[in-house]
Amino acid sequence: MSTDDRATLRRQMRAKLRAFAPEVRMRAAAGVARQLDQTGWLKPGLKVAGFWSLPYELPMLIAQVGIEKAGAQYFLPILHADQTLRFARFKAGDAVRVNRFGIPEPLATESACTAADLDVILMPLTAFDRQGNRLGSGGGWYDRTLAGSTAPRRVGVAYAAQEVPALVPAAWDVPLHHVLTEQTCLACQPFSAP
């Protein structure tokens, strides 16, 4: 898949997502929270990174509440100077600053850690396929952050409508173990039982 194809798919998918009605967004947000709960992953003390959803991304608000209710710890990504992401604890109401992409980040960074310190990383994405290939925002942030690491469990969060038949991965793409949608928690093929 060429860089042009990737840019075109990003543009088309974002246009489709932007057209979703508010009820569709909120139903999906509740659906993803339910699917996450049903995985059985959430345990007290589990470290789970989410993200502060952009307007066209699936709203993470309800899942975040579910994570906290289960006693797990919720983290948000922070852009680090080395072009990778760090992650800091975030609870509703905590102070934030807006980063250069217009995305809020926790202001208090005492708890900041690297991806290897997390148990589960819930990632935004633009499009995914059943093999676990992920097309992101185009900055390569998650790929750089996760390059060469085994932990944590890598989970895409998306509307079911973001699935595409096949993405051709780039050399640096780090595949997803699972994709959580409002309908299911998909185990991506290379990581699912035979």
Ligand SMILES: Nc1nc2c(c(=O)[nH]1)N(C=O)[C@@H](CNc1ccc(C(=O)N[C@@H](CCC(=O)O)C(=O)O)cc1)CN2
């Ligand atoms: N909600 C959310 N938080 C996130 C991400 C994300 O995709 N969504 N990120 C995911 O990495 C990181 C921030 N990185 C980002 C990278 C690029 C763009 C962006 O807006 N890019 C260009 C498109 C570039 C292209 O198509 O080639 C744009 O939309 O103009 C946004 C965030 C960490 N936090």
Ligand SMILES: Nc1ncnc2c1ncn2[C@@H]1O[C@H](COP(=O)(O)OP(=O)(O)OP(=O)(O)O)[C@@H](O)[C@H]1O
């Ligand atoms: N491990 C890496 N080392 C160096 N550069 C990388 C690495 N991973 C990705 N990149 C760079 O990041 C750029 C964007 O990658 P890509 O299009 O796959 O981003 P993305 O996965 O859509 O974005 P994001 O993870 O931010 O949502 C690529 O052009 C590549 O040069």
